[in-house]
Amino acid sequence: MSPDQRQYGPRHRLLSVLVENKAGVLARVAGLFSRRGYNIYSLAVAPTDDERFSRISIVVDVESSPLEQVVAQLDKLINVVEIGELHPDEAREAELLLVSVSADAGQRSQVIQLVGVFAGRIVDVGHDAITVMVAGTPEAVDDFESLMRPYGIAGLQRTGRIALPKLDEKLSASGALAPAADIA
Amino acid sequence: MELTGAQALVKSLEMQEVEVIFGLPGGAILPVYDPIIDSPIRHILVRHEQGAGHMAEGYAQATGRPGVAMVTSGPAATNIVTPLADAYMDSIPLVCITGQVATTAIGTDAFQECDTTGITLGVTKHNWLVTDAADIPHVVREAFHIATTGRPGPVLIDFPKDVANATMEWYWPDGVDLPGYHPPSHADPVAIRAAVELVLAAERPVIYAGGGVLKSRASEALRELVDLTGIPVVTTLMARGSFPDSHPLCLGMPGMHGNYTAVTAMQKADLLLALGSRFDDRVTGKVSAFAPGAKVVHVDIDKAEIGKVRRPEVAILADCRLATEALVEVIRTAGPVDHSRLAPWIATLQRWQAEYPCTYDRSEHGSAGAVTGGAGRRPTLKPQFVIESLRASTPPDTILVSGVGQHQMWASQYWSFEYPNTWVSSGGLGTMGFAVPAAIGAKVGRPDRMVWAVDGDGCFQMTAQELATATAERIPVKIAILNNAYLGMVRQWQHMFYEERYSEVYLSPDLPDYVGWAESMGCIGLRVESPEEVTPAIEKANEIDDRPVVIDFRTDSMEQVFPMVPAGASNDDIVVYQSQSASNPEALQ
Numbered sequence: 001m002s003p004d005q006r007q008y009g010p011r012h013r014l015l016s017v018l019v020e021n022k023a024g025v026l027a028r029v030a031g032l033f034s035r036r037g038y039n040i041y042s043l044a045v046a047p048t049d050d051e052r053f054s055r056i057s058i059v060v061d062v063e064s065s066p067l068e069q070v071v072a073q074l075d076k077l078i079n080v081v082e083i084g085e086l087h088p089d090e091a092r093e094a095e096l097l098l099v100s101v102s103a104d105a106g107q108r109s110q111v112i113q114l115v116g117v118f119a120g121r122i123v124d125v126g127h128d129a130i131t132v133m134v135a136g137t138p139e140a141v142d143d144f145e146s147l148m149r150p151y152g153i154a155g156l157q158r159t160g161r162i163a164l165p166k167l168d169e170k171l172s173a174s175g176a177l178a179p180a181a182d183i184a
Numbered sequence: 185m186e187l188t189g190a191q192a193l194v195k196s197l198e199m200q201e202v203e204v205i206f207g208l209p210g211g212a213i214l215p216v217y218d219p220i221i222d223s224p225i226r227h228i229l230v231r232h233e234q235g236a237g238h239m240a241e242g243y244a245q246a247t248g249r250p251g252v253a254m255v256t257s258g259p260a261a262t263n264i265v266t267p268l269a270d271a272y273m274d275s276i277p278l279v280c281i282t283g284q285v286a287t288t289a290i291g292t293d294a295f296q297e298c299d300t301t302g303i304t305l306g307v308t309k310h311n312w313l314v315t316d317a318a319d320i321p322h323v324v325r326e327a328f329h330i331a332t333t334g335r336p337g338p339v340l341i342d343f344p345k346d347v348a349n350a351t352m353e354w355y356w357p358d359g360v361d362l363p364g365y366h367p368p369s370h371a372d373p374v375a376i377r378a379a380v381e382l383v384l385a386a387e388r389p390v391i392y393a394g395g396g397v398l399k400s401r402a403s404e405a406l407r408e409l410v411d412l413t414g415i416p417v418v419t420t421l422m423a424r425g426s427f428p429d430s431h432p433l434c435l436g437m438p439g440m441h442g443n444y445t446a447v448t449a450m451q452k453a454d455l456l457l458a459l460g461s462r463f464d465d466r467v468t469g470k471v472s473a474f475a476p477g478a479k480v481v482h483v484d485i486d487k488a489e490i491g492k493v494r495r496p497e498v499a500i501l502a503d504c505r506l507a508t509e510a511l512v513e514v515i516r517t518a519g520p521v522d523h524s525r526l527a528p529w530i531a532t533l534q535r536w537q538a539e540y541p542c543t544y545d546r547s548e549h550g551s552a553g554a555v556t557g558g559a560g561r562r563p564t565l566k567p568q569f570v571i572e573s574l575r576a577s578t579p580p581d582t583i584l585v586s587g588v589g590q591h592q593m594w595a596s597q598y599w600s601f602e603y604p605n606t607w608v609s610s611g612g613l614g615t616m617g618f619a620v621p622a623a624i625g626a627k628v629g630r631p632d633r634m635v636w637a638v639d640g641d642g643c644f645q646m647t648a649q650e651l652a653t654a655t656a657e658r659i660p661v662k663i664a665i666l667n668n669a670y671l672g673m674v675r676q677w678q679h680m681f682y683e684e685r686y687s688e689v690y691l692s693p694d695l696p697d698y699v700g701w702a703e704s705m706g707c708i709g710l711r712v713e714s715p716e717e718v719t720p721a722i723e724k725a726n727e728i729d730d731r732p733v734v735i736d737f738r739t740d741s742m743e744q745v746f747p748m749v750p751a752g753a754s755n756d757d758i759v760v761y762q763s764q765s766a767s768n769p770e771a772l773q
Contacts, residue, residue, distance in 0.1 A: 020364060023313070028305060035306045072488035078310040078330060081364040 011063040012041050014091070014163055017056040017074060018082040021047055025079045029056060036073055038065050042160030053081060057162045086163045093163040095138045097145060098123070100131045102152035111151060118144045129154055189317035190215040190348040193281070194223050196324035199356055202252050204228060204243065204628055206236040210256025211296055213283030215348035228628065228657050233260045235621040235650040237267020241276050242625030245608040246583055246633075248401065250277040250331050251625060257283040258296030261342075262303065266615060269307040271338035273612025274422060275399055277331040278338035279324075280308075286346035287315055300342045309337035314344065317352035326360045334367025335486040336399055368485055371502035376510045379457070379481040379498045380518065383511070386455035386479075388529045389415045392438070392467075395422030395611070396460015396484060402505035403427065403604040406459065408512045414523040416533055418446040420461055422611045425601035435533065436542075439467040440749050441593040444540035444760055445533055447747065451755050452532075453478045460484060460504040463493035464612070473754030483507045542597045543761050544568045544743070563715055567591065567666045567739040570718055571598035574636060574664060577722045581606060582634045583626050587619035587643030590672035593745045595638040606633075617646030623661040624654050634662070634726065641667040641691055641698070648701065654732045655706030662725050663702075663734045668741045669693040676744045693738055702734035711736045 019025045026045055033040050039061035047054045060070055071083050086093075103111045111130060115122060120134035134144050138161050145156070187195065193216055197205070204226040209217040220227050230236040233255040240251025255264055261282040271278045285294040301311045310330050312323050323341060331339045383389060397406055403426050410417055410433050417427045418438040427434050438446040450456060456478045461467070468474040471493060482489075482496035483504055490499045500507050515521060544566055571594050584599055585608040586592040592609055601607055608626050610618040623637035644665050654661055671689040678686050699709035708728055712721045712735055725733040746761040759765070 024301065027302065031305050069488065069492060072490075072492075076309075076486070076488055078362060078365050 011061055012059050013062050013067050014086045014088070014093070014161060015058045015060055015067075015071065015074070016084050016086050016163065017058060017080060018048070019054050019056055019077075020079040020081060021052055021054045022079055025054070026056070028077050028079060029058075029074065032073060032077060033070075036065070036070075038070050038073075039063075042158070044160040044162045057160065059161050086165060091163040091165055093138055093161055094135060095141045095161050096133065096135045096159040097141045098131060098133050098155075098157045099145065099148055099153060100124075100129050100155040101148050102128060102154060103130050104128050107151055111148070114144070114147055120144070131155075185354040186351050187354045188215065188219075188348065189314075189320055189343075189350050189352060191219045192317060192320040192352055192354060193324065193343065193348070194219040194225070195354065196321050196356075197225060197252065198223060199321075200324065200328045205252045205254050206230055206239040206243070206625065207254035208233055208236060208256070208260065210260055210283060212257035212285055212345045213254065213260075213281075213343070213348075214256075215345060216254065216281070216283070216343065226628075228624075228653065228659075230621070230653050231649040232647070233263035234266055234617070235624075235647055235653065237264040237278070237280065238270070238615075238618050238621035238647065239625030239628070239650070240278050240280070241267055241271050241274075241618075242585060242608050242622030243629040244271075244276050244278060244625075245622070246605055246626035246635075247629035248398075248605060249629070250279055250328060250336075252279045252281070254281040255283070256296065257285055257300065258298045260296075261298055261300040265304060265307060266613075268304055268338045268340065270610050270613040270615045270618065272307045272309070274610065275336050275395060276338065277336040279327050279331050280338060280340045282340060282342050283348075284313065284342045284344040287344045288346065290344065300340070304340050307338070308340050309335075311340040311342065313342045314347050317347050317350040320347075320352065321355055322357045322360070325357050326362060329360045330362070330365065334365075335396075368487075368501045369503050369506060371483070371500050371507040371510045373510070375498055375500045376507070376514055379483075379500060380511060380514045382455055382479055382481055382498060383413060383415070383457060383515065384518070384521070386415075386453075387525060388449075388453050389413075389455040389457060389526070390435075390449050390453040390478075391415050391417040392420070392450065392456050392458045392461050393417055393423045393426050394420045394459060394461025396504040397423050397426040397508075398460075398604055400460060400485070400504035400506075401604070402459065402508050405505050405508035405512060407431075409508055409515075412512055412515055413521055414526050414530070415457065416449060416530065418442070418450060419601075420464070420467055420611075421596055421609065423461070424596055424599075424607040424609075425604050428602045429600040430602060433530075435537075437596050439464075440469070440751070441597065441745050441747065442467075442749075443542050443597065444747055444758060445536040447749065447755050447758050448536060449533055450475050450478070456480045458482045458484070458496070459508060462489045468493065469749045469753055469755040469757075473756060475755075540747075540760055540764055542568075542747075543764065545763060564740045565713065565715055565718070565738060567594050567668065567737070567743055568598050569715060570664060570666060570712075570737050570739065571595055571638065573718045574638070574722055575599050577719055577726065578636060579634055582636055583608060583623075583630060585609065585619050585623040585626055585635065585637040587637075587639045588614045588616045588673075589640045589643060590668075590676065590743075590745050591638050591640040591643075591666040593673075594666070597745075616640075616643045619643055620647045620661075620663060621650045623663065624650055624659050627654075627659050627661045628657075637661060637663045639663055639665050640672060641665055641669065641693075642671045644698070645691075645696070649705075651702065651705040651707050651732050651734070658730065659732070660729050661732050662728075663732065664722075665698055665734065665736050666739045667693055667698065667736050668739045668743070670741055672741075673745070675741075679744065680748075680750070698734060698736040702732075702736075705732075707732040707734050709734050709736070711738070713738045
C-alpha cells in the first residue's frame with residue numbers, strides 16, 4: 001500500500017463503539033466484520049475510565065458496505081452498548097507511530113531534525129538505525145511516515161486512529177457522539 | 185441453599201418453565217445429567233446431536249416457546265452447529281447448552297475440546313462461556329430473555345465441567361442486566377401515520393407477510409388489518425399459516441416457486457406493506473427488477489433488516505403485532521375505508537388466480553380416477569397429488585413439517601394452511617434432514633395435534649435415525665416420503681440449467697428399503713406406488729397413534745416444481761407450468 005492510499009479518504013468513516021468489557025467482545029466485533037464482508041481499515045481498543053466498558057475506535061471502509069448497515073449489524077451484538085460516528089471536523093483524532101529508520105552517521109542528523117519538526121521522540125538508537133515515536137493527527141503521522149520512507153524503514157507500527165469529540169459549543173448539547181440512529 | 189453448578193443449571197431451567205430438553209449426554213456434560221434424573225423436566229434422548237437441535241426448533245416453531253437442547257463438548261457441539269445456523273436464519277428461539285472441558289484444560293487441546301463459543305459466534309444471537317458457578321442463574325435468565333425477545337434466535341451456553349462440579353449459593357435474579365440490549369417494541373406514531381397515508385392512497389397494495397408475523401403472534405392483527413382495508417396478502421415460506429389460505433384475499437406464497445398471482449401481484453404493486461419479512465433473495469429474485477413500481481412500508485423489529493435490501497419509503501422499527509395493531513387503530517379512527525378503490529386491482533388478481541393456479545398434469549396421470557398408460561403399467565404417482573390427498577385426509581389444524589427441496593415447495597404450494605404455527609420448515613438455511621427431527625419436536629410440543637412430515641428421499645436419509653428416538657419415546661409422528669429416487673431439486677436445476685447433464689443426483693428408489701428401515705426402528709412402514717393407494721394408506725396412518733408411521737410414496741421422478749423464477753432472473757420472467765404457458769403464451773411475458 002502506497003503512502004498516498006493510506007490517506008483517510010471519504011470512503012473511511014470512524015466509529016466509536018462502547019462495548020462491555022467482557023471476554024471475547026473484540027472477537028465478536030471482528031467476527032461480525034469478517035462474516036458480513038465489511039472492511040476494517042484500522043481498529044484500536046482499550047478500557048475506558050469506567051472499568052465495565054471498553055471503547056473500540058474502528059475506521060470502516062464504507063465503499064463496499066453502507067455505514068448504516070454496518071452500524072445496525074454492530075448494534076445487534078449484545079455486548080455493544082453504544083455506537084457513534086465521529087466526523088473528522090467534529091473530533092480530535094490522534095494516532096501513534098513507532099518507526100525504525102535506517103540512519104547511518106551521515107543521515108542521522110536529518111532524521112533527528114524531522115523528528116523535531118513533528119515533535120517526535122527518539123526511543124532507541126543503534127549503529128545504523130534509530131527508532132522514533134511520533135504522535136499526532138493521522139494526517140501528520142501519514143506525512144511523517146512518507147518523509148521517513150526514503151531513508152529506509154526497517155520496522156513500523158501504527159496504533160490506528162483514536163478519537164474523542166471536540167469540546168465545542170456545538171457538541172455541548174448532545175454530549176458528543178452522533179447517535180447511531182442519525183447516521184445516514 | 186448450596187447447589188452444585190450442575191444443579192443450579194437444571195434448577196435455572198426449571199425456573200424458566202422448561203418442560204422438555206432434547207439431548208444426548210457425554211463426558212463434559214455428565215455432571216448435569218445427574219440432577220436431570222430428579223428434575224420434572226422431560227428429557228428426550230436423541231440419536232445424534234443434530235436431531236436434538238432440530239427437535240428443539242420444531243418444538244419452538246409449533247409452540248412459540250423456546251426449544252432447549254443439551255449436548256456434550258467437542259463433536260457434540262459441532263454436530264449441533266447446523267441447527268443453530270438454521271435457527272439463526274429463521275429467527276427461532278433456541279437455548280442450547282453444551283458441555284465443555286474444565287476451565288483449567290481450555291486451550292490445551294484436551295479430549296473432546298473445541299472452541300464452541302468461537303465456532304458458534306456467527307450462528308447465535310449471543311453465547312456465553314460460564315467460568316463461575318455463581319453466574320449460572322443470571323446467564324440462564326439472560327439466555328432465555330435474549331432468545332425470546334426482539335428478533336428471536338438461538339443462544340448457546342458453554343458449560344465447563346469444573347464449573348458444573350463447583351458449588352454456589354443459589355439465588356434467582358430479578359431481571360437481566362444487559363446494557364447493550366434494548367429491542368424495540370412499540371411503533372413510532374409518526375411512522376405509523378405516514379404508513380397509513382400510503383396504505384389509504386395505494387391503488388395496487390399488497391401485504392408482504394413474513395415470519396415476523398408468526399414470531400410476534402400478529403396473525404389476528406393481520407386479519408383485522410386485511411378485513412379493514414381489503415388489501416390482499418402474500419405469505420412467504422416462513423409465514424405460511426400466518427394468514428389463512430382460504431381467505432379470499434390470501435394470494436399464497438411468493439418467490440422463486442411462489443404462485444403466479446402472488447409473484448406478479450408484488451411485481452405490479454404500487455405499495456408493499458412488508459410485515460416482518462426481509463426481502464430474501466428467494467422472494468425478490470433480481471433485486472433491481474423487484475416490484476419496480478412499489479413504494480415500501482417496512483415493519484421489522486430488526487433495524488439491520490430495514491434498508492438492507494430495499495430502501496423503504498416508511499420504516500417502522502417495531503414489534504410486528506404492535507405495529508399492525510397501531511395501523512389498524514389509526515385507520516379505524518380515520519373513518520370507513522373505501523374498498524371500491526381497490527376493486528380493479530382485486531379483479532385483476534382474481535383473473536390471474538383463475539388463469540394461473542398452481543397446477544400439474546392431472547389429466548394424463550395423477551389422480552386416482554385417471555388410469556392411463558399401457559397395459560400392465562401403473563399410472564404415475566404425482567407428488568402434488570400426494571400432498572393434496574394428505575391435506576384432504578387430515579384435520580385442518582394438522583402441523584405439517586417439511587425438509588428442503590422439491591417436496592418442500594410442493595408441500596407449501598398444495599397444502600392449505602388455516603392456522604398459525606401449523607407449518608414447520610427450514611427456510612433461510614435450507615437444511616436437508618430437518619423434517620424428521622423437527623416433526624418429533626413439534627409433536628412433543630403439541631401432542632394434541634396430528635403431525636405429518638413431508639420429506640424427500642434424500643432428506644430422509646440424513647436424519648432418519650431419530651425415528652428410533654420417536655419410537656422409544658412414544659412420539660407418534662407420521663412421515664410421508666416423496667420418494668422420486670433423486671436429489672430432485674438438484675436434478676431439476678441440472679435439467680433446466682445444465683443441459684440435462686445429471687451429475688450425482690440419482691439415489692435409487694429401493695436403496696435403502698424405506699419400509700424395512702422404518703420397521704427396524706419400530707415404526708409402521710407402508711409403501712404406495714399408485715394413486716388409488718394414496719388415501720387408504722394415509723387413512724391407515726392416521727389411525728395409528730402409538731408409534732411413528734413412515735409411508736414410502738413412489739413418486740414421478742420427472743416431475744418439476746413450477747412456477748419457477750430462475751435464480752438471478754427478474755420475477756417478471758416467471759416460468760409457469762408447461763400446460764399453462766402453452767395455452768396462455770402471455771404468461772411468459
